[in-house]
Amino acid sequence: MSSVHAMQQKETLQKRLQHELEQYQKTQKDYQKYINGRQQLDAQLSENTLVMDELGRLETAANVYKMIGPVLVKQDLDEAKQNVQKRIDYINGELKRHDGLLQNLEKKQDEHKETLANLQKHYQQAQQAQAKVNSR
Amino acid sequence: MTSMAGKQPQLQSIDIQQLPLQQLNALVQQLEQEIELFGNSLNSLKLAQGKFVESQECLNKVGPENKEKDILVPLTSSMYVPGQLSDVENILIDIGTGYYVEMPVESGKDYFRRKVDYVSKQMEKIQPILQEKYRMKQVAVEILQSKMQLMQQQAASSKA
Numbered sequence: 001m002s003s004v005h006a007m008q009q010k011e012t013l014q015k016r017l018q019h020e021l022e023q024y025q026k027t028q029k030d031y032q033k034y035i036n037g038r039q040q041l042d043a044q045l046s047e048n049t050l051v052m053d054e055l056g057r058l059e060t061a062a063n064v065y066k067m068i069g070p071v072l073v074k075q076d077l078d079e080a081k082q083n084v085q086k087r088i089d090y091i092n093g094e095l096k097r098h099d100g101l102l103q104n105l106e107k108k109q110d111e112h113k114e115t116l117a118n119l120q121k122h123y124q125q126a127q128q129a130q131a132k133v134n135s136r
Numbered sequence: 137m138t139s140m141a142g143k144q145p146q147l148q149s150i151d152i153q154q155l156p157l158q159q160l161n162a163l164v165q166q167l168e169q170e171i172e173l174f175g176n177s178l179n180s181l182k183l184a185q186g187k188f189v190e191s192q193e194c195l196n197k198v199g200p201e202n203k204e205k206d207i208l209v210p211l212t213s214s215m216y217v218p219g220q221l222s223d224v225e226n227i228l229i230d231i232g233t234g235y236y237v238e239m240p241v242e243s244g245k246d247y248f249r250r251k252v253d254y255v256s257k258q259m260e261k262i263q264p265i266l267q268e269k270y271r272m273k274q275v276a277v278e279i280l281q282s283k284m285q286l287m288q289q290q291a292a293s294s295k296a
Binding site: 047048050051054055058062063064065066067068072080084087 | 228231232233234235236237238239247254
């Protein structure tokens with residue numbers, strides 16, 4: 001094996017390594033993003049369930065107001081319940097979507113880790129091969 | 137040995153003993169982060185609890201004995217206008233996500249009592265976890281220190 005060939009091989013490996021690393025970091029970033037999103041959804045869900053709980057305790061004649069901007073607008077209790085229930089359903093859907101995405105990203109991360117380890121091994125081998133050629 | 141680790145919890149502490157220094161360090165850091173997280177949550181809960189208790193106590197002042205009395209209504213935190221307490225039977229409570237409910241004073245008190253209970257329960261859930269994490273961190277730090285000492289001694293004796 002000529003030293004030029006070894007060097008070329010090393011360079012292509014280096015490029016692939018770099019590319020793979022970038023991909024890996026990108027996946028990690030995405031993962032973090034969805035984790036944060038999930039936490040937010042979780043908080044919203046618990047807040048909405050608490051509100052639903054409170055609305056459930058009220059008598060049907062109770063006055064319920066909704067804050068729209070700076071004003072309080074009177075709202076029907078049933079309507080309010082429906083609204084909150086709709087929100088809870090939506091958040092639950094979003095949570096499921098996030099869970100799916102997170103699972104996917106986890107798998108992707110593992111794949112990237114594996115290919116990275118492989119590439120690193122090849123790169124080291126190439127480096128050793130080059131050193132051998134050079135020392136001759 | 138490792139296959140038995142799951143069955144006998146005692147063996148787990150041995151596992152920590154055998155961790156390399158780097159991993160032990162990472163473990164301590166992770167535990168510290170977790171402790172901070174739970175500590176922050178606990179603080180927020182305490183704050184929330186305080187607010188609910190305060191509101192509950194304020195409601196004690198809203199009763200027939202204070203009807204028609206003069207009050208100062210805060211428009212901003214530093215500006216007040218005079219007013220009169222005209223309705224001492226009903227109050228408006230923010231139940232979250234932009235919904236406000238009008239209810240009699242007694243139900244309002246009940247609402248805050250329930251909220252305080254709820255928050256207290258959450259705190260009771262977190263407290264033991266936080267203590268457990270503290271304990272784990274202490275153990276990890278102790279092992280880390282003893283390992284460092286051992287390494288220093290070894291380094292010193294190999295030099296001499």
